[in-house]
Amino acid sequence: MKLLVTGGAGFIGSNFIHYWLKQHPTDSIVNLDLLTYAGNLANLAAVQDSPNYHFVQGDVCDPTVVNPLVYECDVVVHFAAESHVDRSIVEPGIFLKTNVLGTQVLLQAALEYSKRFHHISTDEVFGTLPLHATVKFNEDTPYQPRSPYSASKAASDHIVRAYHETYGLPITISNCTNNYGPWHFPEKFIPLAITKVMAGQPIPIYGQGVNVRDWLYVEDHCRAIELIVLNGKIGETYCVGGNSELDNLALAKLILKLMGASEELLSFVTDRPGHDLRYAMDYGKIQRELGWEPTVDITTGLRRTIDWFQAHRDWVEQCLH
Template sequence: MRLLVTGGAGFIGSHYVRTVLSGAWGETEPEQVLVLDKLTYAGNRANLDPVAGDPRLEVVEGDIVDRELVDDLVSRVDAVVHFAAETHVDRSIRRAHEFVTTNVVGTQTLLDSARTVGVEKFVHVSTDEVYGSIAVGSWDEEQPLLPNSPYSASKASSDLIARAYHQTYGVPVCVTRCSNNYGPYQFPEKVIPLFVTNLIDGEDVPLYGEGANVRDWLHVDDHCRAVHLVLTGGRDGEIYNIGGGTELTNAELTGLLLEATGTDWDRVVNVADRPGHDLRYSVDISKISSELGYRPQVQFSEGLAATIEWYRENRAWWEPLKESARG
């Protein structure tokens, strides 16, 4: 199979590329992997250094809204795995138009090309945030979409466009909705790498409100393995939730990070809560488990320890990113 991976130089996309080229999930290795990435602040060629010498890999710098470029790349592959997105909620509150352009128009552009060419499969990678907030229980895939931030609204819109392209044009689309990812190579604006790198450097960390917001944590390898299961076996037109099975309040997560880095609560600064901040996310993974055999394999305690150690050992990767963001 020949694959186009959008956003393949970002945190999750690059993990997928590195791992699928190694055949680590036991599936047939792809004949070719084209990566299309705009290489914005969160896209980094260094994320692909471990596989840079693989002759099957080609990295193309470009924008998913560029129809001519997208047409050319999609015409060369059998399937599309679409990770590319603007993802940071705080940024979406400040610059919502960028999220609509990339997440909605970019997805529609890719789907148009996929429809024209006739790809075998299109996997659209989305987020549990499209469901809104849930006080108790877990969402299944039939729940209505009630997004509360410009980011999640743009992703919900792209999910609906993907569904419509299947219903109207027969494009073989699957949509995945994951919970909060963590792992190596995550840009240090997200909570785990931000807190870890700040604490390593003796800096304070910001905790929204009282830290009562609850998130389900999913290791990036479990997420990418699930996406690959959907690519190879998911039913066209279906949605699959992907969760990690570890729910923590932000305060509980902060306590674990403080303990792991040998620091105290006096390094925590409580800041004003984010506008429209969802209290709790939780997804039901019964569907992907029963249909495709997915189960999270990375224990959170082990995954978190390994992630913290990665950031300790790879200062040369994250320090320039933080310096650039500051200035």
């Protein structure tokens, strides 16, 4: 199979390329990535010389770049996006351009050349859950995005579904909770906390640190995408979750404990505007239909991630400058 992976130089995309080439060594991957601040070819150094891996620098919004690449592939796996909520609050326009228009350009090419399309999305499209409740998001939860990032991802999900309903394009969508693991850009909470502790600096925690996220080790997410691409039912959405709910304060304390550092490094800062309180995902559908469930618990995943960051100080330095 020939895959066109968009955004493959980012966090999840690069983990996915490594994962896929390991599981499917006879397949080939073209990675289309603009190399924004979040894209880093160093993430792919181990595969860059593989005959079945090819990198193209380009914009998913540009049909002259996208069309020939989609024509050549069997399946599009679409990760490329602006992905950081805080940046979307400061500069929403680029989120609409890349996340919505870029997705539509890819869909149009997939339609033109009759290609399978898998869209990577987020639990954030569903909005926020009450803090102390057992209710979780699932495939039937109404969309209620609350940040420019999640609104742009919601719009992209809708347009992907519209291409299926209107034109019969063979699509699937996955909505996943927060990921963590190797090659995670250190603006996001877990890699930020780890790199701050490595530098002996305070970990900034929004508000009182009460916001809850459901954490998933990135390799588990890659395996979920693999199963959906290979066996997912066309036209369907799959919710992917970690069964690992933690509030930000508890998570920061766990990271400090695993790194042998003092809780004096906790530093409370002004909360993010419109900060979603809680995300949690019911992954029953993908578990029942495709046999997927998370395999890496949060402590094991964090240990692996901390070890990875400590062994890749050059990579961290490169991201920070």
